[in-house]
Amino acid sequence: MSDSNIIPKWLSVGVIPLMNLFLAFCVSGLFIFFIGENPFRAIFVMIKGAFYYPGAIGYTLYYTTNFIFTGLAVALAFHARLFNIGGEGQAYVGGLGVGLVCLIFDQHVVGFLVTILAILGSVIFGAIWGIIPGYLQAKRGSHIVITTIMFNFIAAALMVYLLVNVIIEPGQMSPETRDFASGVGLVQLHILAKYLGLEMAMSPLNLSFIVALTVSVGFWFLVWRTKFGYEVRSLGHSETAAIYAGIKVSSTIIIVMAISGGLAGLVAINELLGVHNKLLLGFTAGYGFTGIAVALMGRNHPVGIFLASLLFGALYQGGTELDFEFSSITREMVLLIQGLIILFSGALAYMLNPLVERIYIKYYGNYNNA
Amino acid sequence: MLESFQIIISLLDSTIRIATPLIFCAMAGIFSERSGIIDIGLEGKMLLSAFVAATATFLTGSPIFGLFAAILVSCSASLIHGFACITNKGDQVISGLAINILASGLTITLGIALFSRGGQTPPLASEQRFMPIDFPFLDQLSFVPVFGELFVEVISGHNILVYLSVLAVFFTYYVIFKTRFGLRLRAVGEKPEAVDTAGISVIKMRYQSILIAGMLCGLAGAYLSIAHGAGFGREMSAGKGYIALAAMIFGKWNPIPTLFACLLFGFLEALGVRLEGVELIWIGEVPVQVMQALPYVLTVVLLAGFIGKARAPGAIGVPYSKEG
Numbered sequence: 005m006s007d008s009n010i011i012p013k014w015l016s017v018g019v020i021p022l023m024n025l026f027l028a029f030c031v032s033g034l035f036i037f038f039i040g041e042n043p044f045r046a047i048f049v050m051i052k053g054a055f056y057y058p059g060a061i062g063y064t065l066y067y068t069t070n071f072i073f074t075g076l077a078v079a080l081a082f083h084a085r086l087f088n089i090g091g092e093g094q095a096y097v098g099g100l101g102v103g104l105v106c107l108i109f110d111q112h113v114v115g116f117l118v119t120i121l122a123i124l125g126s127v128i129f130g131a132i133w134g135i136i137p138g139y140l141q142a143k144r145g146s147h148i149v150i151t152t153i154m155f156n157f158i159a160a161a162l163m164v165y166l167l168v169n170v171i172i173e174p175g176q177m178s179p180e181t182r183d184f185a186s187g188v189g190l191v192q193l194h195i196l197a198k199y200l201g202l203e204m205a206m207s208p209l210n211l212s213f214i215v216a217l218t219v220s221v222g223f224w225f226l227v228w229r230t231k232f233g234y235e236v237r238s239l240g241h242s243e244t245a246a247i248y249a250g251i252k253v254s255s256t257i258i259i260v261m262a263i264s265g266g267l268a269g270l271v272a273i274n275e276l277l278g279v280h281n282k283l284l285l286g287f288t289a290g291y292g293f294t295g296i297a298v299a300l301m302g303r304n305h306p307v308g309i310f311l312a313s314l315l316f317g318a319l320y321q322g323g324t325e326l327d328f329e330f331s332s333i334t335r336e337m338v339l340l341i342q343g344l345i346i347l348f349s350g351a352l353a354y355m356l357n358p359l360v361e362r363i364y365i366k367y368y369g370n371y372n373n374a
Numbered sequence: 375m376l377e378s379f380q381i382i383i384s385l386l387d388s389t390i391r392i393a394t395p396l397i398f399c400a401m402a403g404i405f406s407e408r409s410g411i412i413d414i415g416l417e418g419k420m421l422l423s424a425f426v427a428a429t430a431t432f433l434t435g436s437p438i439f440g441l442f443a444a445i446l447v448s449c450s451a452s453l454i455h456g457f458a459c460i461t462n463k464g465d466q467v468i469s470g471l472a473i474n475i476l477a478s479g480l481t482i483t484l485g486i487a488l489f490s491r492g493g494q495t496p497p498l499a500s501e502q503r504f505m506p507i508d509f510p511f512l513d514q515l516s517f518v519p520v521f522g523e524l525f526v527e528v529i530s531g532h533n534i535l536v537y538l539s540v541l542a543v544f545f546t547y548y549v550i551f552k553t554r555f556g557l558r559l560r561a562v563g564e565k566p567e568a569v570d571t572a573g574i575s576v577i578k579m580r581y582q583s584i585l586i587a588g589m590l591c592g593l594a595g596a597y598l599s600i601a602h603g604a605g606f607g608r609e610m611s612a613g614k615g616y617i618a619l620a621a622m623i624f625g626k627w628n629p630i631p632t633l634f635a636c637l638l639f640g641f642l643e644a645l646g647v648r649l650e651g652v653e654l655i656w657i658g659e660v661p662v663q664v665m666q667a668l669p670y671v672l673t674v675v676l677l678a679g680f681i682g683k684a685r686a687p688g689a690i691g692v693p694y695s696k697e698g
Contacts, residue, residue, distance in 0.1 A: 035480075039487040087467055146677035147686065149414070149467050150623060153616055154670040161667035169661065296471060332487040339479030343472050351458035351469035 010361045017303060020356050021349060025301070028344040035340060039332055046326065046333060053325025054318035062194065062207020068310075068317030069209075069274045072216040074295025075313055076223050077267035079304035081148075083227055084260045085240040090137060090152030091268040092292025093159030094130040098269025100163065101129030102276045103283030106184040107171060115187020122188070123215075123273050130269015131262040133159060138261025142254035148261075156292070167285055180284035190215075190278045210278030212270070219267065220306040226263075236260055268292060290339075297342055300350040316342070379523075385644050386528045390536060391602060393640030395420065395611075397539040398594035399618030400625070400632045401546040402587035408550060408627060409583035410563040410689040414470030415455055416591055417615025418477030423448040423595025425481040428495040428606035429488065431502050437600050441504075445592030451477070452588030453581075460580050463693035474615075482608055493608040495599070504533040504601035533601040535593060540633075542590060547629040549586075559583055563687035566694045576694045594618075620673040626684050639669040 033043035054064045074091045081088035088094075105125035109118045137151040164179070173182040190211040197204035227233040235256050239246040246253055275287045294316055301315070302308030323338035348355075399416045406413035423444035431440030451473050458469040485493040509530040515522045550556040561569045562579045570576050594614075599606045621639055625632025646665025653659050676684055 035483070039483070087465075089467070089471070140674070140678045144678040146674070146679075149412075150619070150677060151674055153414075154620065154674045157613060157616065157670045158667045158674075161663040161670075165661050165663040293471070293475065296468070300468065332490070333483065334486055336479050336482040336486070336493070339475060340483055341479070343474075343476030343479055346468060346475060347454070347458065347472035351464035351472055352462055353464065355462045355464075 011357075011364045015360060015364065016357070020360060021301065021303065021353075023356055023360075024348040024353060025345065028341065028348040031344050031348075032337070032341045036333060036337070041330060041333055046330070046337070049325050049329045050319065050322030052322075054322035059194075059205035059207040060321060062205060062209040064314070064317040064321040065213055066207060066209045066274070066279075066317070067320040068313045069213045069216045070271050070291040071294055071298045071313035071316045072220060072309060073270040073274070074268050074292050075298030075302060075309040076219065076295075076306065077264045077292075078295045078299035079302065079309060080223065080227070080236070080267065081260060081264045082299055082304050083233075083240050084236045084257060085243075086138075086141070086257065086260060086264075087149050088134065088137075088152055088261065088264050088268075089149055089296065090134065090155045090265070090292070091295045092288050092290065093152070093156035094133040094265040094268035095271035095288045095292050096156075096159045096163050097133040098126040098130035098266075099272035099276055099283055099287060100166065101125030101127070101269065102272045103171065103181055104129075106188055106283075107181060110185035110188050115185060115189075118185070118188045119190065119277060122277055123270075126269040126272040127266040128269075130272075131266040134261040134263075134265020134268070135258060138258040138265075141261075142257040164285065167283070171283065178284075181282045183282050184277075188277070189281055190273060192278065208279045210274065212274035212278045215270065215273065217310075219270070220310060223267075224306045232256075232259070268295070294342060297346045297350070300353070301345060379520075381648070383523060383527045385641065385648060386524075388644040388647070389637060389641040390528065390532065391640075392643050393636045394532075394536045394539045394602070395594040395597050395614050396618045396621055396636040396640060397633060398542060398590045398597065399615055400622040400636055401542050401629060402590035402594070403619055403622040404546055404550070404627055404629060404632060405559070405583045405590070406587040407622070407690055408563045408687055409559050409580045410566065410687055410692065410694070411455070411459065411580055411584055412466040412470065412691050413455070413584070413587060414467055414619070415451065415473035415615075416470075416587075416618055417611050417613065418470075418474035419448045419451045419588060419591035420595045420598065420615050421474075421477040421481055421609070421611040422451055423592040424599040424610050425485065425495070425595075425606045427592075427596040428498065428599035429484075431498055431600050432496055432605075435502055437502055437504055437596075440600050441593070441596045444596040445589050448592035448595060449585055449588035452584045452591075456581050456584050459693060460577055460584075463695060466691055466693075478609065481606070485606065485608070495606040497605045498600060500604075502600070503604055504535055504596075506531045506533055507537075533597075535597040535601045538593065539597075542593070543629050543633045550629065555582075560687075563689055566689050570694075570696065580694075591615075617669055620669050623684050623686075624669075624673050624676055627687065642668050 036043040036046050053060060055061055074095065077091050077094065078088055102122045102125050105122040106118060109121060133155060137148050137155055140146040140151050141148040167179040171181050172179055192208060192210045193213070194204040194206050227236065235246070235251045238249060238251055239253060239256055243253060271288060271291055276283055280287065298309055298312040298316055301312035319338045319341060323335035326337055327334050399420055403413050403416055426447040427440040427444035430443035431437050455469050455473060458464040459466040482493040485495060489495055512526055512530060516526050550559060558569060558574055558579055562576055566576045569579065598610055617639055618636070621635035622632050624635035642665050646662045649660050649665070650662050651659065
């Protein structure tokens, strides 16, 4: 799979992805039409739900934060031509890192420091869950797609076991830990705004969003401005060439998977440190899988990933609005749209290339050949 | 002694019930992957067909009709997969993932729109399902010790799809290893250029393989909702497609070993349910999650080459283009 070299970049990177997205939305609209609702009204409701109500933008950006983390995680692996389907499990285990740090230290250490340690915990635990499949791919030749899928399920079983049997708050039924101490956590932006004398509607949007933006810039720097990034991209283009260039393939794979897992693990800081203030069952809610769609749409570039995350953030937040406005379509509609986006922007990403090439050559071809 | 025999009998009985959809899906996976197409979408195809089977059966009252509808929709999903990664040379893993997510969203959305029951289909009556079949001579045989009981409780008394799944294994074995079609199919998965040079269409071979895979996933889905269960529930496939994928790898892409892997994974799940809350001597209580994670752990260990080596078909995951 590669971009066409016949058509200019603005067509292959700009127009074709938008056309794919458009197709995905058209098919989603058809489904809504067949269900007997008006697709345009559904879009209108979703846009209103995602941007218009007080706090709606905050919610949208809160979801966006998760997708930036998981999108970057998948994208980094893609740069090394590794398919990390394990974002879901890595984020989940990242939550274990946050939970353990907070439960162990929050009674003894000052909240600020615990928060920093907890962020590190999320990265390290997520990284561990990425390193093992990375190691197995690099040293034992196990296919990373299969191992990361398996690790998602192993993570799920592990977390259920720990939350039900080990770190559950004693004396209660629902599988979650006790609340973290009050000084621990990432402050929500509407509270921060109040301190600064600004008015901001209540929403779960918290400092993690700033972390996500910072990490995005770091991602760009790492991939396009460092030696390591160069090695990763070389490996992604051609393993043989990378070996000839003296790049240590297996250690690069393992480090990529470590960083990728760490990025996915950061979902836990948004969810646990920013919102829930405790470790609970199933807080990843499919964000890891959505990260794949985000990376595909965003073409593995931080800017694209930000835009794609924003789109998915809006879809998730707008999707909840569907529940209130319609009797026959619900937020699960968003899953359908997500599946179609993965299909058209991912698997069928190059379907339109021949068509666009033909049209382009018909109108502009003579200039190039002359 | 008698009691533990009873426990073993009931364990084996539930093993077979749990393993049936795994067997169908794993055989589907073998057909697809032996021809060079990775099939992550087993899960989604099973889920879609479970939904369609229950819906069509509810609307028409006939499970036969439901079964065919399930196969039809599962094959359509296979065709989408094929269109994306055979015709358009898209990424097979991404396409399969798209089908899984699409299936999740589609079944819930359509279920709510059609029946307004939060994604479930209305329950089916007994005559609308494939019910257990009792073999002849049960009464006479039940007096025979051990074997009689084994026959009555474990072998007999399942629905038709259970027996069909065993047939599917032999069908898969026969087609893949004993027919010309199977030889070509394996060749397409290992060295598509060679098959192409011999004048056989790689594309046609691969489409045929994934259509067979679609049919088998359809059977798995129908088993869930109109044979084993009495209606469709949200996310009913619950990761079984991925366990089947693991079983296929565990069986090294061979039908007979894969059958045993499915039975092993089915047995682990049955055992896990059975052991819940039971204190074992020396070990203590085994958490049910250990049993749930074990199929995945075993597959990872096997893939890593610590117990034998699982080797995937040579050309798996690579779209075929004549220009090379």
